[in-house]
Structure formats: structure tokens, C-alpha cells
Amino acid sequence: MSERKPTERKRIEIPLPTALRMLGDYAAARIGEQVRSVAFIIIYLLAFQIVILGSPPAGALSIALGIGLVVLGLALFLEGLLLGLMPLGERVGLQLPKRTGIIPIVLFGLLLGFGSTLAEPAIAALRTAGESVTAWETPLLFLMLERTPEALVTAVGIGVGIAVGFGMVRFYFGLSLKPFVLTIIPLLLVISAVFSFDEKLSAIVALSWDTGAVTTGPVTVPLVLALGIGVSRATGKGESAGGGFGIIMLASAFPILSVLVLAGGLHGETPSPTDEQTFFSPTFREQALKLFESSEELERYAFTRAGETGRRALFEEEAEYHAALEALREDQTTRNRLLGDLSLSEWLTTQASDAERDRFPRIRRSAETPSASGAPTGSAGVGSGSRDAGGFARIFAEEGRLAIRAVVPLSALLLLVLLVLLRDRPRYRDEVVLGIVLALIGMAVLTSGIRLGLAPLGDDVGARLPRVFADSTHGIERVVIDEFDREVVFESIGPDGDRRSYFYLHDDGEPERVRFHPERFDEARSRYEHVVQRSPLFGPELTALGIALVLVFAFGLGYGSTLAEPALNALGRTVEDMTVGTVKRSSVIRAVSIGVGVGLVVGVARIMYNIPIIWLLAPPYLLLLPLTIWSEEEFTGVAWDSGGVTTGPVTVPLVLAMGLGIGSELGVVDAFGVVSMASVFPIVSVSLYGFGVRARQRRAIRDAERSAGDE
């Protein structure tokens, strides 16, 4: 028999116009699908910004471009998944049990899981969430996030690796997911509860649950899903193993455990939380140095991140403190030493206290100071700073690199295993290669588009959102004007003769008329301090309405951004395939999105009212335990996997922007916990949906049999 491959046999030549038309139809269909999934969140954000907040988005052109890229990127990425990565994963999964035993399969799972964490580290997202983490309030968080993030990544990687390994074992032996769930979840809850009582460890709980939620990225999820389906089909136990679902859940749960364990291990080496002054004082020095390599680093930290109390506390004698300030003013090397990357003028505006600023008269704010309008101090937006012209190429290059890192190693590993170890090849090799390339390009385009368009939009809304419920006008930032010339002040007069003073202030933009308050003018130093007042959206008596609006917004944000997630789309298609169309993918996607919406509402509530995370984690997870026991095996896996699928490239930036915006307004330490809420509630909603499906099926059977009794 000749060995011709299908693609080489009697190739039909399609004339170019026809071919282009076919390609055009196909591309249009795919892109149209993505337009539909992204439409909700875009319209929602724009509507919220324009209608509620009353201001059009800044940089509208780049945002529009970004949105276009998001749609294109989603279409390309998803097609790449469906064409290349998932068939590849499934093929590997199918052949593995045929050619090797359980041990190599588990090893492969470990390697894949660990590799996927390195490929798609979500640590960046976590660090953003923990931006305002300070060394004295939450030392353990600081240590894990800032000082030794590698330890964190490794712990997470080990967790995911073990999870995938366990998953392979599960499918190979046809074990149900339920025992795993019923063991791990209570274990995690108990450990979290215990940790919540320890002052050092309580801050870690939210971080660890968040870590679990973000681990599995948009490349890992479909890949691991397809792999599981392949193994499950090959070993043929089918029903009891739930058809391939369940690994994602494990890959979300085990990292939580490993982070908690890591925290427990580092517990002894961290100082206890204290206030700022104690932390920097020499008596505490030994403790503080557990977090820093040297005294010099500690000093730098005191200058760049702490306030005046901290800096004063650094030195035994007051005189030393003043001497340091002097040196800072005069000596360039001291500046480098103490301020690191920060320039002196930046430091003066952002970190220095009034008293300290007084020591530096006539230091002008130089041109490279970041503009003080438009962003609350101390909080850097997730996507800010990336909209400058010429930055587009840079963004694309950066995201491209990340995309290569996410897609290539995993695909290479799978190909290697398939070709070398299993000595098999995928059915349509050219499709697999094309799929990998599409996934790569799609991911780069998608994440670039998010940075250009979606994240700034989310930032804008997130930054302004706190205004919605602020019940008092309080200054968010100050603009200090040195060499204030009294001459610029002019007066206005009202009908009753009362006078008010104003002047025009231009701050890297159009001149703005600003009220002049004489008490803020310092005659001696010719300095005026202008406090930028942002009036809240509603009057003080409408705060409750404001809060309600924020919560409604949170729901819509969660719902809309989840609709667009590619990994969820892949999960939905898989469910539709498995059930031969009985459960439509749109239903699954909607159920998950509703869950995320609810989760975000709870997450935002947590930030607003500072509810300890364990109170918000325990009830839904405890509710899930009996739900899991009663649910059908096939839905159990799907439901629990929904939790891990949700947090992806579209949701996380938006959610973080919102969380940070609200958090910084309230001066809350961190924005952790929102993501884990967005992870647990979808599990609830999909489980309930599964019950609904089952009830409907039962009723239909009863209906179908109703006449039977008459026969």
C-alpha cells in the first residue's frame, strides 16, 4: 500500500478568488463571534464612563485601536487553540496510556504543570494587586511578593505540577473527582481559618486563594483540558471520571495549599507586623533586617516607600536625620543611595512630607515629574503609562515575548512527547503548526490590545469609581506651587457683594480656573498649596445609592469580561461536544459569567467593608461541598473547572483596576481577595445550573412516560 498522506493525494486546486472568498467567510465568522462576546463589556464600560461619570475616555483613539486588537487577538487565539493546541493535547493524551505506563504519565503531568506555571506566571498580576503592601503592616506578604517572588512562583509551580499529575492518575484509574474535592477543600479551609488567627499569617490567606485562582492561564487551561479528555477516552472509564474535566480545579487548589505551606515555612523568619515607627527604629533593626539584605536597603526603602515617621525612626539621633536630608539635597551619590531610581523631584512630590519638603526650597519640579493630575497618589494604574506614541511597538514587543514564552515551551513539550516518546504524529500536521502560530500571534495581539484599550478604560473607570460613593469632599492630591506670584490672583464679585479669589492653573494642559484660599498661601516662602478637590458624584445623602451603583457596576464588569474569556469559550465548546449539544456552550458561558459577576460584587464589598477573607471564602465553599456530593459526576468536573477558567487575560486587568481604584480610595492595604471571589462563585452557579439541567431532564422523562401508565 502506498504511503501517501491525505493532504498529498490528488490535491484539488482552488482558484485564488474562490480561496480568498472561503478564507474571508471563515475569518468573518470567527471575528464576528468574538465581536459578539466582547461587545457587552466594551459597551458597558463606555456607557458607565460617559453616562454615569460624565466624562469621555481619554485617549479615545488608542482605546478604539486597542479594542480592535482585542477582538482580532481573541479570534486568532481561539482559532489557534481549536486548530492546533487542543488537538495536539488530545492526541498526546490519547496515546500516552497506550504506549506508556502510569509512572511516565504522572511524570509528564508534573512536568507539564510546573512548566505551565513558568510559561504563564500570573505573578505580575498578583504584584500589581499588592502594590501598596508595606513591609511593616504585612511583612509576610511583603516578603513573598517583593523580596522572594521566585519562591512563590516555585511553590505555585510545584502545586500545579502535583495537580496535573494527580489529574492523570484520576483519569487513568477512573476515579471520581468528588473524594478529591471533599478532602482538599476542607483542608484548605481549615488551614486558612487557623492562619486567620495569627497576626502574621492572616494577610497571606487572601493572597494564597488569589494565587490559586490566577494560576491556570489561557494557554494552560485548554491544553490541560484536552489532555485530560484524551487520557480519559483512552482509558475508557468514561462516566466515572467525568470525561476529562477536573484537572483545572486541582490546578487551582493545590497551589493554594503550597502557598499556605510556604507561608507557614517562612513564618518564623519574618518579623511581626508593627507600626511604621517601630519598624524602622534601631531597636527593631534586627527584626526589620529579616526582610532586607542590608541596612542600606532598609534605608532606601524608608525613603522611597515610607513616610516621615519612618525616616525619623531610622536614626538614633535627630541630628542624623537632618544630616541625611542635607546630604540628600547636596550630594548626588547620597541621592542614588537613598532614593534608588527615584529622582529627587519625584520623591519630593510623592513621598516627602510637608516638613521635609520645606528643607528643599527652590527645587523645581522638573519636566519629567509625573503629572499629578488624573491619578491618585500612591496608586499606579494597571495600564497607565503605556499610551504614549511609539509605545505601541514597545508594547507589542513586550507582549510578543510573553506570548512566545506562554505558547512555545508548552507546545514544544507536547510535540516532543508526541513525536519522540510516543512515536506518533498528529493527523493534520500543518493545522497543528498553523494553530500554534495563530495562538502565538493571537495571544500577543490580545494582550497588547488589552494594554492599549481595555485596561486604560478599566483604569479610568476604576480610578473614578470611588468618587461615586465618597461621601465627603476630601482632597485627593495636592499641587504645590513654589514661587507663587500673588499677581495672578483675580477676584470675582457676587450679587450680594461677596468676593472670591481665583487664579488660573495650568498643569501640563489647558489652564484651569482654581479657587484661591489665602490660608494656603505661605507668604514667607512664596508657596501656595492647591488641593485638588474632586466632588463626589452624588450628594452626601445619596451614598447608599452610590454604593449600590458600585456593586451593580462590579456585577456587570464581572459578567461582561468573563463572556469574552477565550479559555471559557474553549471549555464551553468542550462541554457542548461531550454532551452532543444537549448543553449548549452559550448556557455554560452565561452561567459562569453570572457567577463571576456575583463574585465581584462580594469581592468589592470585601474591600469596601474590609471583611476578613475567611468569612467570605468559607460559606460558598462549604455550600459547595454538599452540592458536589449530590451533583452528577459529569457536571462536578465542569463546575469545579469553571472556577479555574474564569480569571484570564481579559478579566484580571479589569478586576484589578477596579479593586485598586476602590482600595486606594479607602486606604485599604491590598486588593487581594477579589480574584478568589470571582473564582468560587462560578462554581456555585454552574453547579446550580447542573441541577437545573438535571431537573429538567427528569421532568422530561416523566413527561415522556406519562402516558405509559395508561397502556
Add this chain to the structure above:
Amino acid sequence: MSDAEAKRNPPHSYREVSRIVCHVHHRLSRHVGERLVELGARSVLIEPGRTVRQLRRPRPFGLPGKVVRLEDQPAEVFTAVVDRDEAEAVMHDIIATAELNLPGRGTIYSQDLVEYRRPAQRDGQSDPSQTAPPVSPTRTEAPGVALLRDLALITCILSMSGSGEQLARVALDLGTCVPVVTLGTGTGLRDRLGLLRITVPPDKEIVQLVVPAYDAEGIMRILIDEGNLTQPGRGFVYQTPVRAGMIDTRLRIGAQEHAASIEQIIAAIDELKAGTAWRKRFVGLAGDETDEALRLPRDNREISVICTEGRAETLVEAAIEAGAGGATTSRVRRLSSIDIEGRIAARERSTISVPASICERVVSALLEAARDSDDIADRIEVLDSPAAFTHTT
């Protein structure tokens, strides 16, 4: 074949067997599967599918009229091979086990076919399933259960997603039977397009209907018309004979308008008249009028190839080389009483429709291709297909 070839390839040995197909609701499937295995039926395969029925509900809020929509339910489709003389006994057993005589439970039918297996066994391996103990139904036949004869199976293979529901709606409106839909992937023309094939999705929906034999052709024509199958690339419909069966007549669920449903009445009359011949609706359509684009070849065969997952590609290639147009491949799973630890249960079934003239050649090619591997799971079934339709491309 020349003499030399004939010496090399002796006429293939085959067996005359029956294929029993049963689809039941997902919740009842465990009993059926276990029972089939217990009875010693060979090559029990299971495939997920969905049944489509019409659901009638009163409009909400007391508005007049009814809401009619399609209700999908998960079903499992079992296929098993038994000796011809045991087919009816096995069917009666399964009917009793799953109470298939009650409307709404499911459908079961048997088709006579010819089965080819690889003649030689390597290394003394023997497939235990081939030496299974004879079928021994132990449950007695439920009283009053009579199998319908003179039935036919219409299989529609549809290319566009969503057309399965559409066709099912047509079938339900015609009042034929409860359609069952399964999934498959198609090979054939698509593979010859090079990378451009990604613009042509390979997924197929396979809709199967069991209808009275007399009406089969008429129904086929209506399906072709209503389902717009006359357009190129839409799909492919063919008919295969059914020896006997019990059909699920519960087409409509939900609000009951009369004392008895129309299906109950039909079933009662079927029983009174001992057959479905009275139902014949389409008179004089036996192959006279033809449409330009409507070609109904009279003498086709359906060839089903069952093999372990991953091998279908090779076998289908061999078939296409020998002249077949293409194949539709579905993934199925094997059930067995024998402990299959270490044995892979994933299977693929490829269905090929070919004119009778090249059937022998294709079968030879398939057997030849199967000979090259030591996979004992390969099996070929051939069924007559008296009418088939495809767009003339």
C-alpha cells in the same frame, strides 16, 4: 481481480450477523449496557447522542396557545453484534430490561449485515469476545410486545452545525419517529484542499430516523427538500434496511391535548394491523420522477469500519484509494465484561457509502490495510443501502 491476485487474496471470509442498535435516555443506559454485555453480545459499543422531541407547554402568564419548541435530551446509542438467529431474542430481552415497550423510553432495532474480520491472529492472541458464550437471554418476553417489521433506517449526515436540529424538526413534524443525533467528523473532499481545509469545518451531525420502509423514500425526499440538502456541501442521506425493531413513538412531550396521544393511537393500530403498511403515505414514488440534481443511486452499500482510535485515518485512506468518496468517523467506546485493564477502550467507527460495484474492492483494500497492523480490534461491517442521495459534485 486477476488470477494471481485471487490466489494472493482469497475471497474474504465473512459472517452473516445482525447489528442491534439501541438508543435510550442517558439515565437508563447503564442497565442496557450491562445487560448487553451479560448476554454475551459482541463488540458492544457505546456512543453519546441526543434525542430530539417536541415540547409543548402552555404559554406563560395564561396567554392562549402553546409554545412548541424542541427539547434535547442526552441519550446513549448502543451497538452490538449478535448472530442472526439470536437477534430477536436479544432484542426482546433488552426491551424487557429497559421497558422499551413504553413510549418515551427508547428505540431498538436490528439490521442484517455481513461482517469481515481479519482472518489471521498473530502470536496466538485471540479476541476473547469472539469466543464469547452464546447469547442466553434469561428474561421472558414481556406480554404483548411485538416487534415491527418492514422498517428502514434513514441516516442523514449533515455538514452545517445546527442543521441537525432543523432536520429533526422536519422529521418530528412529519410524525415519523424520535430522531437521534450523534456527532462525527468527515473526511473526503475536504482533505484534498490543503491548508484551505480549515475554512471547511469537518464536524458532522448524524441524524438517524427509523421509519416504515414503504415511506422511506418519500420521507427522504421531504427531508432533502426541507433540509435544503440539494445545495452542495450540505449533506448526504441514505437508507438502510431494518429487520425488526421497536420504535419510540413519544414524539411530543408536555401538555396533552386529548385522552390519548396520536402516537398511542398509531401504535395501537400498528398492533391491530400487525405492521406499519397501513401507514403508507407516499404513493407511487418508487424511483420514477427525478430532479436534475436529485440523484438516488439504487444500489449502494454502507461499509462501517470499526477500529481503535487513531487508526481510522489509515483505514479510511485505504478505502478512498480504492475508490470510496469519503467517510464519516465517529468516536465510540467499547464496553466489555472482560477486564480491560491495560486495554484501550476508545474506538472509532467510520461509515463509508459506496456503490455496490466497488464494494468488494474497497473491502479488500480495508482488509489489506488492517492486515498490516496487529490491532485485533478492526472489524468491517457491510450493509445494503438501497437508496442514497448526495449532491452531484
